[in-house]
Amino acid sequence: MTGLPRGKVRGARIAALGVYVPERVLTNDELSQFLDTSDEWISTRTGIRERHIARIDQATSDLAVEAAKQALERAAVDAGELDLVIVTTITPDMVFPATASIVAHRLGATRAGAFDLEAGCTGFVYGLAVATGFVAAGIYRNVLVIGSEVLSRSLDWEDRTTSVLFGDGAGAVLVSPTENGSIFSFDLGNDGSGAEYLGMPAGGSRLPASHHTVRDRQHYMKMTGSEVYKFAIRAVADSCEKVLSDAGLTPQDVNLFVPHQANMRIIEAAAKRLGFKPEQVFANLERYGNTSCASIPICLEEAWASGRLQKGDLLLMTGFGAGLTWGSCLTRWDL
Numbered sequence: 001m002t003g004l005p006r007g008k009v010r011g012a013r014i015a016a017l018g019v020y021v022p023e024r025v026l027t028n029d030e031l032s033q034f035l036d037t038s039d040e041w042i043s044t045r046t047g048i049r050e051r052h053i054a055r056i057d058q059a060t061s062d063l064a065v066e067a068a069k070q071a072l073e074r075a076a077v078d079a080g081e082l083d084l085v086i087v088t089t090i091t092p093d094m095v096f097p098a099t100a101s102i103v104a105h106r107l108g109a110t111r112a113g114a115f116d117l118e119a120g121c122t123g124f125v126y127g128l129a130v131a132t133g134f135v136a137a138g139i140y141r142n143v144l145v146i147g148s149e150v151l152s153r154s155l156d157w158e159d160r161t162t163s164v165l166f167g168d169g170a171g172a173v174l175v176s177p178t179e180n181g182s183i184f185s186f187d188l189g190n191d192g193s194g195a196e197y198l199g200m201p202a203g204g205s206r207l208p209a210s211h212h213t214v215r216d217r218q219h220y221m222k223m224t225g226s227e228v229y230k231f232a233i234r235a236v237a238d239s240c241e242k243v244l245s246d247a248g249l250t251p252q253d254v255n256l257f258v259p260h261q262a263n264m265r266i267i268e269a270a271a272k273r274l275g276f277k278p279e280q281v282f283a284n285l286e287r288y289g290n291t292s293c294a295s296i297p298i299c300l301e302e303a304w305a306s307g308r309l310q311k312g313d314l315l316l317m318t319g320f321g322a323g324l325t326w327g328s329c330l331t332r333w334d335l
């Protein structure tokens, strides 16, 4: 027994952050030119007004490499010093090999192990937990966690119930040891009974690619939005409450709450249940849509650049998504 509350570890910090977002912006008005939708519907139901879309020659590893390079440059850490590269994504370059293997090679991380971590849109928080474990246990010193997505390739652009919600982007953090110990408390959860509500049905061992799966458009994301919506509000609020109470803290102690950016109504409902004031909650999905595993680091970059997130602040990050999975991380911002 260490005497520390469950889920709480010491000795790891976010030592650097990097982000990459493709240039091309796709607005709601542009979407309404080829889909039966409108800016009014999308913005009032979700809060989203535009999203970024990767160039046709860019895959998930390409976005990941750009975000990773920025994080390494800011940390003045050479890729050769990396011990482990974790890519969290639901849109890997291909089923295998791992996107992380490609990214590590492109970065020149010749000493590093590499693997992909798939936990739906909660991937970034799960990746952070894994990296923290390796660093806090003293196994590794420099672990890169990259959330990267080219969701525009897995969307059915004829399906207005999914295609208006998502965007492309990448964010990376370097997790390294610290003597003082930023607080890192985690809550990770899963309920596979909801697996059917969000996913890509075909292309795996259950339903391999065939003429039928292509004809039936089963290689695209499918979602039962109303079920995911109800789950998300409950999961975010419960997970935040748990990670805070494990650390002996309350919502009032949090300087900034950065939830996964899926829908403004989900964020507002969860924040209300937790009693957060608007100034404690960060959201930027208006300009990015849902970038899945990249949404939290993209928020961190903007919150940090604008001064809303400052060194020493208590930061609460919460993700949720396919699985169904959820997860929260509580840390002191150390940049």
Ligand code: COA
Pocket (backbone or CB within 6 Å): 036, 037, 038, 041, 042, 045, 046, 121, 160, 161, 164, 223, 225, 226, 228, 229, 232, 262, 263, 290, 320, 321, 322
């Ligand atoms: N444009 C215009 N109309 C649309 C539309 C669009 N893009 N998408 C759906 N509609 C229509 C529906 O067909 C439905 O029409 P009907 O009443 O004639 O059948 C109507 O709008 C209402 O649809 P509904 O699904 O009830 O809307 P909603 O208020 O539940 O909002 C979501 C739908 C998808 C925005 C909402 O359920 C949601 O955000 N869910 C969570 C999704 C999510 O975050 N997933 C990722 C998790 S990581």
